[in-house]
Amino acid sequence: MMANLQDLKKFDLNLLVIFECVYLHRSVSKAAEALFLTPSAISQSIQRLRNQLNDPLFLREGKGITPTTVADNLHIYLEDNLQQLEQTIRVVQGAPQRKNFIIYCSTFMGFEFLSPLAEKFCRQLGYELIHYDMAVAPNSAEDLLTYRKADLIIGNTPVINHSVICTPFMVAKPTLVCSKDHPRIGDSATLEDLQKEKFARITGIEEGLRQYQVKSSEAFPEREVVFQSDSPITVMSAVGQSELLGIIGERGYERFNEVFNLKRVNTQMPLPTLDFYLMYNRFALQSSAFKLLLENINQRLATLV
Structure with missing residues (x-):
């Protein structure tokens, strides 16, 4: 069926692009940032589309906006068609498709999940x-995914956003460690023993990690922290070469206890677990290569659980 070009000529197709961006972000300001336009320009465009479709499209709901039924239906039709149009333009212009995936997670997560599959994955698909280390990322996970600065994130702070898929990934169990040569701490210690010691602590800018530190402090309020680092490797190294104690993930201990001269300290002190989430922009699923990347990461996770 041939498109009615005369009808299309009367319609500003840019309005559909702006609509889709607002729909996915549920925010005029975020859509403006993503499209490098002003919020005023976005609002004016949405108003023009409202007039043409005779529907409000978005309604105020608290601090955000929610789409109408017409907006939901319009999004369903646009989701695939805009992607196909973009691919068509790339082919016509001869522009090469992007051949990389940008992933944010902690250094240790990268070591566990990305390093084993990197060579195999890249060799198979040419990607x-x-x-990038999420511990030192300048932006939040939500901003990185919303503005397509990252394809995939494994982090501690779940993202609640219509354009982002966020699923539980794994739960890190903590363990208390010290140097094998520690002069006072043996294989077990009482709370009274621990209150006399000094600690190293893993830090980070993620909200989920900050909340975890609050829970840890509530579980062990008398802990005296004298060394902090956003690198688990640095903390393990510091503990193994000093009289400091530290709380690290069980998997990190199992993998690196011999390297860093660490031993586990058994205690009755309850320690909170640390949750990790797998997050990516839902548009990424339109790439078969990205789907394969997810499969590889989940297969790796299955061997570790």
Whole structure:
């Protein structure tokens, strides 16, 4: 069926692009940032589309906006068609498709899940994996995914956003460790023993990690922290070469206890677990290569659980 070009000529197709961006972000300001436009320009465009479709499209709900039924139906039709149009333009212009995936996670998560599959994955598909440490990321996970600065994130703070898929990934169980040569702490210690010691602590800018530290402090309020680092490797190294104690993940201990001269300290002190989430922009699922990347990561996770 041939498109009615005369009808299309009367319609500003840019309005559909702006609509889709607002729909996915549920925010005029975030859509403006993503499209490098002003919020005023976005609002004016949405108003023009409202007039043409005779529907409000978005309604105020608390601090955000919610789509109408017409907006939901319009999104369903646009989701695949805009992607196909973008691919068509790339082919016509001869522009090469992006051949890398940008992944944010902690250094240890990268070590566990990305390093084993990087060479195999890249050799099979010709893609490059680019890893950044989430512990020192300048933006939140939500901003990184919403503005397509990251393809996938394994982090401690779940993202609640219509354009982002967020699923539980794994639960890190904590363990208390010290140097094998510690002069006072043996294989077990009482709370009274621990209150006399000094600690190293893993830090980070993620809200989920900050909340975890609050829970840890509530579980062990008398702990005296004298060294902090956003690198688990640095904390393990510091503990193994000093009289400091530290709380690290069980898997980190199992993998690195011999390397860093660590031993587990058994105690009755209850320690909170740390949750990790797998997050990615839902548009990424339109890539078969990205789906394969997810499968590889989940297969790796299955071997570790």
